[in-house]
Amino acid sequence: MAVPRGRLLGGCSAINDTFVTRGTKADYDRIADMGNPGWSWKEMLPFFKASETFHSTEWHQADLDIHGTDGPLHISMTPLAPISEKILESFIDSGFDYKPDMFVQGDYEGVGHIGRTVYNGICTTSADFIHKYERTNLTVRTDVFVDRIILEKNNEKECPYKAVGVEAHDDTNGQPIIIKARKEIILSAGVYNSPMILMHSGIGWEKHLNEVGIDCKVNLRGVGENLQDHLIV
Ligand SMILES: Cc1cc2nc3c(=O)[nH]c(=O)nc-3n(C[C@H](O)[C@H](O)[C@H](O)COP(=O)(O)OP(=O)(O)OC[C@H]3O[C@@H](n4cnc5c(N)ncnc54)[C@H](O)[C@@H]3O)c2cc1C
Known part of the structure; x- marks a missing residue:
């Protein structure tokens, strides 16, 4: 099975299909209800908006209740091919609700358009969150591959180990690199590699x-399990 991934700044957002989608309102509200304050649709929406600069077209004006105008991701709607126009019309004729912003308004029932992280032929990626702002508190190192998280014994019964750094290597020459954490480590290596790093660090199903x-x-249990892919037509 082919599992293409983006091994570069911006990760898979630099090689993906550029479709802009948000989860449903119900998804976020359920996450919040599970005891995660700040994750409800209402609380997430300002962040979705802040992430994008939506470029209106004559046939699709930005609804500013859901779109942003000053974020790092430049988003526009690409015009439909004639056959897609016909398919859209046939859905509407069959009684589907027409929702111009269907994929970002929090409700996926109906028919509508999808934005792309492309504007004027240029693709924007999550690396633009770094490029857009000058950050003095951020150092980005490329060509560094993380092998595992360094865990130190902690005397707390509930939590016997503490993550104190990462063990990595220079991808260009194989030299080992140790990076110590002053506060915390955020692991964000994608759906395949985050669990891989955890398991290499000794976090996973013991068996x-x-x-x-x-x-x-x-x-x-669960680390590296329960992968779900999505189907698309
Ligand atoms: C082919 C394809 C098409 C897609 N199409 C769409 C779409 O149209 N719309 C949509 O919304 N989503 C789409 N997705 C999904 C979307 O791109 C991902 O959900 C998103 O990019 C995940 O972001 P992430 O930061 O979690 O992980 P990733 O984007 O995978 O980023 C992980 C980063 O970590 C780095 N990394 C990994 N392991 C290590 C390591 N050991 N050491 C150092 N660095 C490491 C990688 O190089 C990468 O930069 C698509 C995905 C693919 C693969």
């Missing part, structure tokens, strides 16, 4: 880690 010769430090 499986033992099978592949990794010393299990935190027995956590």
Whole structure:
């Protein structure tokens, strides 16, 4: 099975289909209801808006209740091919609700248009969150591959290990690199590599880690499991 991924600044957002989609209102509200303050649709919407500069066209004006005008991602609607226009019309004739911003308004029932992270032929990616702002508190290092998180023994019973740094190597010459954390480590290596790094660090299902010769430090079922892909027509 081919699993293409973007190994560059911007990650998969630099190689993806550029479709702009948000989850449904119900998804975010459910996440908030599970005990995660700040994740409801109402609370997330300002961040969605802040992430984008939406470029209106004659046939699709920005609805400013849901679109942003000053964010790093430049988003526009690409005109439909004639056959797609006909398909859209046939859906509307069959009784589907026409929702121009269907994929970002929090409700996916109906028929509508989808924005792309492309404007004037240029693709914007999540790397633009870095490029747009001058940040003095951020150092970006490319060509560095993280191998594992360094865990140190903690005397707390509930939490026997503390993540204190990362072990990495220079991708150009294989030289080992150790980076120590002053406060915290945020692991964001994508859907395949985040669990891989966790498992290499000894965080995962003990039975499986033992099978592949990794010393299990935190027995956590679910790491590297339950992958779901989505189908699209
Ligand atoms: C072919 C394809 C088409 C898609 N189309 C769409 C679409 O049209 N619309 C949409 O909304 N979504 C789409 N997606 C999904 C979307 O691109 C991803 O959900 C999103 O990019 C995930 O972001 P992320 O930051 O979690 O991970 P990623 O984008 O995977 O970023 C992970 C980053 O970590 C780096 N990394 C990984 N491992 C290590 C390591 N060990 N050490 C150092 N760095 C590491 C990678 O190089 C990468 O830069 C698509 C995905 C693919 C693959």
